[in-house]
Structures are given as C-alpha cells and as structure tokens.
Amino acid sequence: MKKRKxxxxxxxxxxxxWAEAWRSLRRNGMAMTGMVILILFILCAIFADVxxxxxxxxxxxxxxxxxxxAQHIFGTDEYxxxxxxxxxxxxxxxxxxxxxxxxxSVITGGLCGAxxxxxxGKLDNVIMRFMDILLAVPSILLAIAIVNILGSNLVNVMxxxxxxSIPTYARVVRASVIxxxxxxxxxxxxxxxxSVPSIILRNIIPNCLAPIIVQATLGVAWAILSCSGLxxxxxxxxxxxxxxxxxxxxxxxxxxDSVWMTIFPGGAIVLLxxxxxxxxxGLRDAFDPKLKK
Amino acid sequence: MVRYILKRLLMLIPILIGVILIVFILMQLSPGDAAxxxxxxxxxxxxINNLREELGLNDPMLIQFGRYVAGIFRLDFGESLKDxxxxxxxxxxxxxxxxxxxxxxxALALLVGxxxxxxxxxxxxxxxxxxxxxxxxxxxxxxxxxxSILLILAFAVGLGxxxxxxxxxxxxxxxxxxxxxxxxxGVFARMTRSSMLEAMSQDYIRTLRAKGLGxxxxxxxxxxxxxxxxxxxxxxxxxxxxxxxxxxxxxxxSWPGIGxxxxxxxxxxxxxxxQGGVIMTATLFIVINLIVDILYAYxxxxxxAEYKK
Numbered sequence: 384m385k386k387r388k389x390x391x392x393x394x395x396x397x398x399x400x401w402a403e404a405w406r407s408l409r410r411n412g413m414a415m416t417g418m419v420i421l422i423l424f425i426l427c428a429i430f431a432d433v434x435x436x437x438x439x440x441x442x443x444x445x446x447x448x449x450x451x452x453a454q455h456i457f458g459t460d461e462y463x464x465x466x467x468x469x470x471x472x473x474x475x476x477x478x479x480x481x482x483x484x485x486x487x488s489v490i491t492g493g494l495c496g497a498x499x500x501x502x503x504g505k506l507d508n509v510i511m512r513f514m515d516i517l518l519a520v521p522s523i524l525l526a527i528a529i530v531n532i533l534g535s536n537l538v539n540v541m542x543x544x545x546x547x548s549i550p551t552y553a554r555v556v557r558a559s560v561i562x563x564x565x566x567x568x569x570x571x572x573x574x575x576x577x578s579v580p581s582i583i584l585r586n587i588i589p590n591c592l593a594p595i596i597v598q599a600t601l602g603v604a605w606a607i608l609s610c611s612g613l614x615x616x617x618x619x620x621x622x623x624x625x626x627x628x629x630x631x632x633x634x635x636x637x638x639x640d641s642v643w644m645t646i647f648p649g650g651a652i653v654l655l656x657x658x659x660x661x662x663x664x665g666l667r668d669a670f671d672p673k674l675k676k
Numbered sequence: 677m678v679r680y681i682l683k684r685l686l687m688l689i690p691i692l693i694g695v696i697l698i699v700f701i702l703m704q705l706s707p708g709d710a711a712x713x714x715x716x717x718x719x720x721x722x723x724i725n726n727l728r729e730e731l732g733l734n735d736p737m738l739i740q741f742g743r744y745v746a747g748i749f750r751l752d753f754g755e756s757l758k759d760x761x762x763x764x765x766x767x768x769x770x771x772x773x774x775x776x777x778x779x780x781x782x783a784l785a786l787l788v789g790x791x792x793x794x795x796x797x798x799x800x801x802x803x804x805x806x807x808x809x810x811x812x813x814x815x816x817x818x819x820x821x822x823x824s825i826l827l828i829l830a831f832a833v834g835l836g837x838x839x840x841x842x843x844x845x846x847x848x849x850x851x852x853x854x855x856x857x858x859x860x861x862g863v864f865a866r867m868t869r870s871s872m873l874e875a876m877s878q879d880y881i882r883t884l885r886a887k888g889l890g891x892x893x894x895x896x897x898x899x900x901x902x903x904x905x906x907x908x909x910x911x912x913x914x915x916x917x918x919x920x921x922x923x924x925x926x927x928x929x930s931w932p933g934i935g936x937x938x939x940x941x942x943x944x945x946x947x948x949x950x951q952g953g954v955i956m957t958a959t960l961f962i963v964i965n966l967i968v969d970i971l972y973a974y975x976x977x978x979x980x981a982e983y984k985k
Contacts, residue, residue, distance in 0.1 A: 516694035519958045521920030524938075528699070528954060531942055532706045608819050612924055615821050616939055631822060635928075638825060639833060649822035657817035664813070 404593070404669040414665020420658035428475040435468035439625050448641045458643035460634070466643065469625035470651050476626045477655060480541050480610040481603040487545035489599050492552025497583050499553065500560030511557065514550040522547035526609055530618055540619045544609045548602055555598045559591035593670040600663035604656045611652050627652050680973060684966055695958045696748065699951055700741055708945040709733075713757045753952035758944055763952040766937060771956065773843055774933035777926070778918050780849055781857035782911065789861040790907070793868020797876065797903075798895055808865055815862030820921050824855040824928040841930035852929045856921055860914050867910050868903065875903040905976050912968030916961050 408414055427434055443463035451458040457466035499510040517525065525547040533539035563569065564587065572582045611628030613619030620626040622633055627648040634644030711727040712719065728734050732743065747754065753763035796808040831851060832840040839848050875881065876899045884894050923935035930936065934953055941949035 512690065513694070516691055516698060518916075519691055519695050519962050520699070520954060521916045521957060521961065523917075523920035523923060524954055524957060527923070527938075527942065528702045528706075528950075531950075532702060534707070604817065608817075611819055612821060615819075615924065616927060618939075618942065628819075628821075631825070635825060638829060642829060645822070645825050645829075649819070649825070652822065653814070653818050656819075657813060660813055660817050 400593075400670075404666075408665055408669040411665045411668065413661050414668075417658040417661030417665065420654065421662055424474050424655050424658065425478060427471055428478045431471050431475055435465075435471040437465040437468040439469050439472040440464060440623055441468075448637060448644075450641070451643055457647045458641070460630075460641075460644055461637060466630075466647055469630060470627065470647060473625040473627045473630065473648070473651065474655070476537065476620065476624065477607045477610065477652070480537070480544065481607040481659075484541045484545040484606040484610075485548070485599050485602045487541065488548045488602070489552050489595060491545075492549040493556045493588070493595065495549070496553035496556030496558075497560050497587065500557035501564060501579070501583055501587065503561075507557075510553070514553045517547075518550045523609055523612060526613060527616070527618055530613060535613075535619055535621060537620060540610055540613060543613070544606045547609070548605065551602070552595070552598065555594050556591060559594050560587055563587055563590045597663055597667045597670060600659055600666055604659035604663065607652065607656055607659070677973070681970055684969065688962060688966065691962060692959060693745065695962075696745055696955055697741065699954045699958075700744060703947045703951045704737065704740075706947060708947065710757055710947060713945050713947075748955070753955075754948040756941075756949050757946045758941075758949075763948050766949060767934065767952055767956050770932060770934040770937045771960075773931060774919070774922055774926070774935060775960075776849070777852055777856060777922055777931060777933055778915065780853040781860060781918055782915070784853055784857035785860035785864050785914070786911075788857075789864025790868050790904075792861075792865040794872055794895070794900065796865065796869040797872030800873065805869075808869065812862035812865045815858045818859070819924075820855050820859060821924040821928050823858060824852070824925055827851045827855055828928070843932055848929075852925050852931055855928070856918060856925045859921065860918060863910065863914060864907065867907055871903040871906045872899060875899040878902075905972065908968060908972050908975060912965040915964050919957050919961055 441464060443459070446455065446459050446463045448461055449455055449459040449463075455465050455467065457470065460466055460469070495510050495514070499507040520528075526543040529543035529546055530539055533542060560583075569582060569586050572586050577585075610619055611626065611631070614621075614624075614626045614628035615632045617632060620629050622629050630648040631645055631652075634641070634648065637644050709724070709728075710731060710733060711724045715723055715727060732740060735743075744754070751764055753767065755762055756766060792808045792811070796805040799805055828840050828851065831838045838851055840851070842848060876895070881894060881899055884898055885891075889898075919935075922931075922933060923939060925931065926933045926935035927939055934957060938950055938953040941947075941953065
C-alpha cells in the first residue's frame with residue numbers, strides 16, 4: 384500500500400529529478416565546498432605544468448631537506464626536489480587512479496549486478512555468491528595480492544584497486560535493479576518486445592543511476608586512499624613517482640627532522656578524499672527523496 | 677534458532693572453499709617460483725627442477741589445489757619458503773596480536789563513536805552535532821598510515837610519552853589502537869546518529885512521550901535499544917576494513933601481527949605464508965560476521981521469530 388502511494392506521489396511531483404537534485408545540492412554549503420575543492424584539485428592536475436613552480440623531478444643538491452620557505456613553500460625533500468611541485472603533479476596520479484579504477488569497477492560490477500538482479504534465480508545466486516567470496520577478502524588485501532601478480536605500475540594499481548571494489552557496485556546495482564524491475568515501464572518495454580540488453584541499458588540502468596553516482600563518488604575517495612596505501616607499503620607506485628603515498632613512505636625516514644616531507648603529502652590526501660566524501664554525501668542527500676521532506 | 681545457525685554454518689563452506697580457490701589461483705599467478713625462492717638465486721637449474729618435483733610443483737594445478745585444500749582441513753598450510761617453519765606456527769604467533777589490536781580499535785571506536793552519535797542525534801543541528809559530523813568526515817578521509825605517523829610525531833617524538841614500535845606491554849597498544857580505530861569511530865558516530873534519528877521519529881517514541889515518559893528514558897531505554905541493532909551489523913562489516921587497515925598500521929608501528937607478517941612475506945616472495953595469511957584473515961572475517969549475524973538475530977525479535985516456527 385505504502386509503496387504504491389509513494390509511486391503516485393513521485394509521479395505527481397516528477398518534473399526533472401536531476402534538476403531537483405541539483406537545486407537541493409546547491410543549498411548544501413558543505414557539499415558545495417567539497418565540490419569547489421574537488422574542482423580545484425582537478426584544475427591542479429590538468430594545469431600541473433603551469434601551477435608547479437619547479438619540474439617534479441628537478442634535483443638540487445644546494446637545497447636538500449630544506450624547511451618551507453618563500454622559495455619552496457612546502458620545503459624540499461632528500462634530493463632537493465620541491466615538495467609543492469611534486470604534490471601538484473601527484474594530484475594527476477591520484478585523480479587518474481581514482482576515476483579510472485572506479486569507472487572500471489562500476490562497469491564490471493554494474494553489469495554483474497544488473498544481470499543478477501534482472502534475471503534473478505540461479506544466475507543471481509551464482510553471481511552474488513561469487514561476489515560474497517570476493518567480499519570475504521578484505522579489499523586492500525585483495526588489491527595487494529593482485530598488484531603483486533601484475534607488478535606495480537599505474538595501470539596495474541588501477542586494475543587492482545578496481546577489481547577489489549567490484550562486489551560493492553554489483554550489490555548496489557543489483558539492489559536498485561530489483562527495485563525497478565517490476566515497475567510498469569519495464570513491463571511495457573517487455574510487452575512491446577524490446578530485447579533484454581536494451582531494457583537493461585535503456586530502461587533499468589538510467590533509473591538506478593542516482594545510487595550508482597553516489598557510490599562512485601565515495602568510491603573514488605576510497606580508491607585514492609587504497610592507491611596511496613599500496614604505494615606507502617612499497618607495493619603500488621614506486622619512487623621517484625610523486626604519488627602521495629610513495630612520497631609519505633620516503634618521507635617517513637626523515638620524520639625526526641623534516642616533518643614537512645610527511646605532513647604535506649598526507650594533508651593533500653586528506654583534503655582530496657575529504658572533498659570527495661563531503662560531495663558524495665551531499666549527492667546522497669540530494670538524491671534521497673526520504674530526506675527531502 | 678539452531679536451524680538458522682546450522683544453515684549459516686553450511687553456507688560458510690562453499691564461501692571458504694571459494695576464497696581458498698581464489699587465493700590459490702592468485703598465488704599461482706604471482707611471479708616467483710617456490711623452488712627458486714627456497715634455493716636462492718644461485719641455484720642450478722637441475723637442483724630447482726629436482727626440488728619442484730619433490731614439492732609436487734610439477735603436478736597439474738588441480739591436484740596441487742586438492743592437496744592444498746586437504747592440507748588446510750588438517751590445519752596444514754605448508755611451510756615457509758624462507759625458514760622452513762610451518763606456516764601455521766607463524767600465523768598462530770602473529771594472529772593473537774592482530775586480534776588484540778583489532779578488538780582494541782573496535783572498542784575504542786564504539787566508546788567514542790556511539791556516544792558521539794547519540795549526542796549528535798539528540799542535539800540535532802547543535803554545535804556538538806556539527807563537530808561530530810566534521811570529526812566523522814575527517815576521520816574517514818584520513819589514511820590510517822598518515823595518522824599513525826602524526827601520532828608518532830606528537831606522542832612519541834614530540835612529547836616522548838609513548839613507545840613507537842613493537843609490542844612489549846599495554847602502553848605499546850595505545851598509539852596503534854588510536855590510529856586504527858579513529859576511522860571506525862567516525863563510521864560508528866554517523867551510523868549511530870542516523871539510526872538514532874530514525875528510531876526517534878517512530879510512532880512508538882511519540883506514544884512514549886505522549887504518555888509522559890521522561891526524555892532520558894525515551895532516549896536511552898527505548899530509542900537507543902532499537903538504534904543499536906543496525907550498528908551490530910556494521911561492527912561485523914567494519915572488521916573487514918580494520919583487518920585490512922591493520923596491514924598498514926602494523927607496518928608503521930612494527931606491530932608483530934598478521935598484517936606485518938604478510939607484507940614482509942610478500943616482499944620476500946614467501947607465497948606460502950602470504951597464501952595462508954590471506955585465507956586465515958578471510959576466515960576470521962567470515963566467522964566473525966557469522967557471529968555478528970547470529971547476535972543480530974538474537975537482538976532483533978523479528979528475525980528470531982522467523983526461525984522459531
């Protein structure tokens with residue numbers, strides 16, 4: 384009963400859900416701050432060559448382990464490289480890994496979840512039990528195992544991080560596919576004889592986009608954290624790559640007298656991940672009709 | 677209830693075998709040859725081949741897998757490629773330390789996160805609520821290895837209050853526990869807040885207030901009891917990320933747990949130890965989630981009723 388009433392209500396209100404979500408997002412100060420910071424990071428990554436005052440691998444043995452100054456605002460590392468410039472270039476790596484890993488796992492996990500949810504029955508069981516197995520291994524551990532096989536470079540880190548979050552998307556997509564599967568517009572598509580892939584792609588997926596987008600935004604944050612974790616352990620990107628986790632890892636040896644080597648890369652990770660989390664949260668609130676009242 | 681537990685236990689078996697299979701395949705695919713690792717880089721081709729034959733590494737993969745699974749059911753995870761010690765002994769030596777660290781982190785997270793969530797929910801939109809929200813967001817955006825380093829800088833290097841590495845007494849637990857538990861504390865704070873808010877908007881709460889029950893009793897006796905049920909499930913799920921996070925925390929603090937053992941073994945290409953460690957961690961995670969689910973069924977009369985029939 385209750386469900387039907389909700390459907391009727393949303394139909395009455397349904398102008399454009401995306402425009403409505405955007406309106407509610409714009410009113411959310413925290414989410415907008417997150418979005419602005421995120422955009423700044425993206426600009427930073429795109430225009431790294433312009434923003435960074437020094438090339439990322441320019442060594443200078445006159446200025447080893449220098450504390451922050453007007454010349455080097457975040458100080459220099461053990462090779463005299465400018466830490467600020469390296470962080471600017473590092474944003475390219477983190478954002479690339481974050482976005483591509485998530486796109487990869489959204490597509491793979493989404494297809495698995497949509498198939499499982501749409502067909503149900505045995506196929507659903509097989510796919511979801513396989514996802515359960517993947518979920519049983521803590522994801523960072525799975526990523527480590529995969530990167531260990533493939534070898535540590537940018538592409539492999541993306542694959543490893545991506546694979547380990549496939550089950551999450553499979554679950555999200557499956558749940559929302561099940562929730563739209565039995566609605567009238569799907570029934571009518573079946574009735575006029577649309578093919579199954581077309582129904583899934585054209586009728587079902589667009590109606591489950593909101594939870595996927597929310598999960599994906601938070602997923603990028605998680606992927607960035609995992610990537611830096613892998614590099615910190617020496618299993619992800621290797622020095623001299625300006626990956627933030629790798630920078631932290633080498634800065635650790637100088638923790639007693641050159642704290643800036645660990646403070647700034649870590650701060651960059653927190654700020655970027657925080658902006659993604661805050662923005663993702665805002666998106667969730669904006670899309671969630673329960674909170675709109 | 678017994679039926680429910682039995683059903684869940686039976687469902688464990690295929691998942692465990694699946695985990696073993698996946699880990700086994702992953703390790704077979706990883707670079708490095710067991711015989712080569714044992715004999716070292718200078719070994720002759722012939723010696724390596726003899727050892728491979730002796731260890732059964734030349735047998736078909738399926739037979740090797742069967743042998744490995746059969747071994748696991750006899751609690752035999754093979755031997756370390758580095759020092760020939762049984763893998764089980766190594767894992768058993770490290771496992772308690774990881775369990776101590778993880779439990780301490782969960783306890784800390786509950787002690788900090790749940791009260792924070794309650795206060796946030798009862799004082800919605802107050803300064804405290806804002807503080808709790810910001811704490812939660814920052815806590816799960818902070819990589820625990822960075823937090824570990826900051827804690828070492830502040831409390832070990834700066835103030836000199838606490839030891840930095842190893843595990844030789846309770847004081848060694850404090851920093852790793854904070855480093856590992858903070859993120860989870862944030863998760864608990866948010867979960868508690870939202871499920872408290874949801875519980876407090878229910879009709880029965882309005883009824884209780886209408887009949888004149890004091891606010892304290894409404895919040896702590898009735899709303900909290902219902903709000904805690906979803907948190908029980910989250911504890912189980914968080915354990916996965918804690919066991920994963922322990923990998924990093926243990927490495928920074930040289931904590932003699934399973935995470936550090938695995939990272940060292942990966943570096944040393946000691947596949948047997950890595951394989952056993954992953955399987956052991958996954959098993960621990962699965963079993964604890966099973967226990968959590970059973971507790972959940974106990975705590976929620978609706979689930980219990982379903983299986984009582």
